[in-house]
Amino acid sequence: MQKTTIAILGAGAWGASLANLATANGHIVRVWSRQGSATLKAVLQDAQIVVSAISMKGVRDVASQVQSLPISPETTFVTATKGLDPQTTRTPSQIWQTAFPNHAVVVLSGPNLSQEIQQSLPAATVVASSITTAAELAQLVFSSPRFRVYTNPDPVGVELGGTLKNVIAIAAGVCDGLQLGTNAKAALVTRGLTEIIRIGNFWGAKTETFYGLSGLGDLLATCNSSLSRNYQVGYQMAGGKTLTDILANLPGTAEGVNTCEVLVRLAKQQNITMPITEQVYRLLQSEVTPRQALDELMVRDIKPEYNY
Ligand SMILES: NC(=O)C1=CN([C@@H]2O[C@H](COP(=O)(O)OP(=O)(O)OC[C@H]3O[C@@H](n4cnc5c(N)ncnc54)[C@H](O)[C@@H]3O)[C@@H](O)[C@H]2O)C=CC1
Numbered sequence: 230m231q232k233t234t235i236a237i238l239g240a241g242a243w244g245a246s247l248a249n250l251a252t253a254n255g256h257i258v259r260v261w262s263r264q265g266s267a268t269l270k271a272v273l274q275d276a277q278i279v280v281s282a283i284s285m286k287g288v289r290d291v292a293s294q295v296q297s298l299p300i301s302p303e304t305t306f307v308t309a310t311k312g313l314d315p316q317t318t319r320t321p322s323q324i325w326q327t328a329f330p331n332h333a334v335v336v337l338s339g340p341n342l343s344q345e346i347q348q349s350l351p352a353a354t355v356v357a358s359s360i361t362t363a364a365e366l367a368q369l370v371f372s373s374p375r376f377r378v379y380t381n382p383d384p385v386g387v388e389l390g391g392t393l394k395n396v397i398a399i400a401a402g403v404c405d406g407l408q409l410g411t412n413a414k415a416a417l418v419t420r421g422l423t424e425i426i427r428i429g430n431f432w433g434a435k436t437e438t439f440y441g442l443s444g445l446g447d448l449l450a451t452c453n454s455s456l457s458r459n460y461q462v463g464y465q466m467a468g469g470k471t472l473t474d475i476l477a478n479l480p481g482t483a484e485g486v487n488t489c490e491v492l493v494r495l496a497k498q499q500n501i502t503m504p505i506t507e508q509v510y511r512l513l514q515s516e517v518t519p520r521q522a523l524d525e526l527m528v529r530d531i532k533p534e535y536n537y
């Protein structure tokens with residue numbers, strides 16, 4: 230394809246990986262980070278695509294900084310952040326779309342542990358947008374023989390799959406840390422997916438999206454890998470460390486910690502049952518030990534698997 234000029238915002242693990250993928254495909258890539266020397270204005274100049282790979286806590290602020298700078302009306306935004314805004318409960322794509330109502334916004338999300346991608350191990354992802362041509366542009370830019378990119382028309386579903394699985398990954402880390410076995414892990418991940426679908430449907434996401442790469446796919450990757458920071462949080466808590474100690478030594482961001490708080494609040498407001506998320510929240514708040522969280526989940530009222 231033609232060379233595209235791409236601005237990548239965020240030079241952490243994921244921003245750097247996405248920059249490498251686009252550079253390897255021959256595109257002109259400029260990276261901005263708040264610690265770097267290049268100004269946001271210079272990095273954004275002539276960008277046809279702006280990729281946001283910043284942690285959730287920086288998205289609103291960076292989006293408003295970008296708003297104050299000259300941007301071509303043709304520029305497409307691609308968001309790769311997996312989190313929820315604590316103040317508004319908005320997803321990152323909703324924040325970018327609100328800041329740029331007349332621009333195309335694409336969500337990029339999938340089972341994409343950055344360390345594996347940095348080693349050029351094969352992986353697949355999803356680019357989702359209500360504007361098909363925008364998703365197809367992102368697909369062309371990032372596709373390679375080592376990175377297979379699928380389009381999808383359900384951006385909120387794709388985005389929530391990547392965001393909500395982080396909370397279940399914390400629980401999966403606890404499960405492995407306590408050595409609860411394969412049956413327990415399968416039950417946890419499957420019931421976790423049920424919880425994800427329940428709250429995802431409230432946001433308007435399609436159920437089928439959660440069975441795809443950005444839902445089940447990312448859930449499996451993150452719940453089964455010690456490379457996942459969210460999994461590490463749970464694993465180390467099961468080993469008796471405090472959340473403060475774990476986060477102080479964690480390489481990069483574990484978005485599930487903040488996402489969990491937002492989800493519990495929303496689930497209460499909307500009367501949505503999220504027992505695993507609730508126990509993860511209580512564990513993160515030091516209200517229960519990992520073993521107590523497990524016991525509370527196991528002795529809940531017995532019920533049908535699905536409420537049809
Ligand atoms: N690392 C991974 O394997 C993957 C990460 N993600 C998601 O991508 C996002 C970033 O993750 P990582 O790169 O791993 O995290 P990281 O911690 O390595 O990097 C975060 C980046 O965000 C920037 N940032 C943080 N707060 C900011 C603020 N207030 N203003 C401006 N910039 C700010 C940091 O300077 C840094 O460049 C997260 O939402 C994560 O869930 C998605 C897929 C894979």
Ligand SMILES: O=C(CO)COP(=O)(O)O
Nearest residue numbers: 339340341342457458459
């Ligand atoms: O989202 C990811 C893999 O798809 C990365 O997971 P962590 O943020 O838990 O490391």
